[in-house]
Amino acid sequence: MSASQSAVRSRAEAVKVSRTFDWLILFALFFIILGGYHVHFMLTGGDWDFWTDWKDRRLWVTVLPIVGITFPAAVQAVLWWRYRLPFGAIVSVLGLLFGEWVNRYFNFWGWTYFPVNFVFPSQFVPGAIVLDVVLLLTNSMIITAVIGGLAYGLLFYPGNWPVMAPLHIPVEYNGMMMTLADLQGYHYVRTGTPEYIRMVEKGTLRTFGKDVAPVSAFFSGFVSIIIYFLWHFFGKWFGSTAFTQAA
């Protein structure tokens, strides 16, 4: 068989093979992104995502979208400019969420017995959908960065609020007021995470009083815009080199 000879004999067969590739590539992509994104996210977001008593109105809201928009921006750059596929961001965050759940369920609960309601991950799905849709509708990196990036930051807190609100109910415990999330952190002993390293409710936004969460979300959105540009370029650069070689 010579190298120039085609491996498929008919158009129907070509379509079939192409479809097989679609699924294989999507599957591989999901797990490759998952691996890189997961490690990146654990190193940068870390404790803010591990424990409910770190998920506050200031730093959690600010930090997670900023470190979480990275891979979605890069993968979008590859999938959109090379394939015109508008699901780079959502595939990334679904990969991350899957990886985080595996980690929390098997390591935090299965191995160390922290209750799942204390260590479940945060999710980025609504923000990622909007990020993908803005790119699809505008075909513009700049508008996606500005509108999508801002939306990514803004949607994070309300998107997670339905699972967080029940843990922010106050309790009186031995003469002190705490939220249920604080109490989880106190009850379920972490020898390696003493209370003082918990970075919550710190920062200079105190002057905004009760409306601190929206202010943090806006701030996070603005920084996400910048990070989006940066990682979108990473993605473009990475995508072009890798695929030129393959072609």
Place this chain on the structure above:
Amino acid sequence: MKIIKDKVTKLSFVALLITVTAAMFYAPTASAHGEKSQAAFMRMRTIHWYDLNWSKDTVPVNDTMTVTGKFHVFAGWPETVDKPEISFLNIGIPGPVFIRAGSWIGGQLVPRSVSLELGETYEFKVLLKARRPGDWHVHSMMNVKGGGPIIGPGKWVTITGSMSNFTNPITTLTGQTIDLETWNLGNTYFWHTFWYVFGIAYVAYWARKPMFIPRIIAVDAGKADSLITPLDKKVGLAFGVAAIGIVAATMVSTNEQYPVTTPLQAGLLRGMKPIELPAPTVSVKVEDATYRVPGRAMQMTLTITNNGDSSIRLGEFNTAGVRFLDAAVHVDETGYPDDLLAEEGLTVSDNSPLAPGQTRTINVTASDAAWEVYRLADLIYDPDSRFAGLLFFTDESGNRQMVTVDAPLIPSFS
């Protein structure tokens, strides 16, 4: 084609491996058994734990026990360790095998970090509720910011029963009683599943049509715009609007369902109340101290003066939680862990009662395998080879008083 297919398959497999590795990348610290590996000077010259009591040896699931005692914050705190200005009273257990139902320093609840003063002694109590059956080593523990964990003595405690029976009922300020062990779990699973399915639905819309190869060919041929149809845009817009709409609606409904929520509580607790110990009436001067490596014994020459009104005897030397007792003076009845207790480990050249007003120079030997087992002897290899500990004197009516010692230590290898 076959080769590429193999490559993709191989790549998927590698990716799967990366994933598994990444997922296993982090597990929270489960073990607290660092006590022996912690530098000897850290254990001898920072926090001295004493009068410790573990209220039970065996606890059924859902029952409670306490770890109580005192800790002395050593005045000669090492330069190399940050001062305990931000500290957290922890408990050294392998993960949440117990829940910490309460912890107090000097009667004040301490769910947060506290500020401790050098030279002071504090009373503490940790209330534990049994959660997971097994044999667990339960240590007293203090985390010091910039100093790391300072692990105190540990004792084996057995939890019996079944973890599935564990409950953690809490009454909130809104008057509801919930089980914190499982509270909000169903709600969390529901929303995460909901959004996951929502995301998959969006990807599925695009995955219905050919994806990678035909599209890259089209893009490379300059026909990228033909790949997105007006319907695609409409569907995309619908997903985007739905995502924002659902977030907004659930935000509103959540706030209606939980009208009372408060921010996380944090902040340093100051003004921990130390125990007001009466000024010691015994004064101790360390003339010299040597550690005999072959005999696993420390010898001190002490000059003791009794300034009180009752005659005294030396009953105990305590360092890093290891207790050396003179059985003729003091016998432990608290069930202190065997490996940390040398019941006859203290030999005093003349331990007859020292009458008020008198001064005597004595030779004291503290010997036990614990010096080696707990690697306290490593002290002689420290850059600043000093030892420190607590001496306990007992008077005629059985009262104990504590005197701290802190002096250079000379090793002897013969």
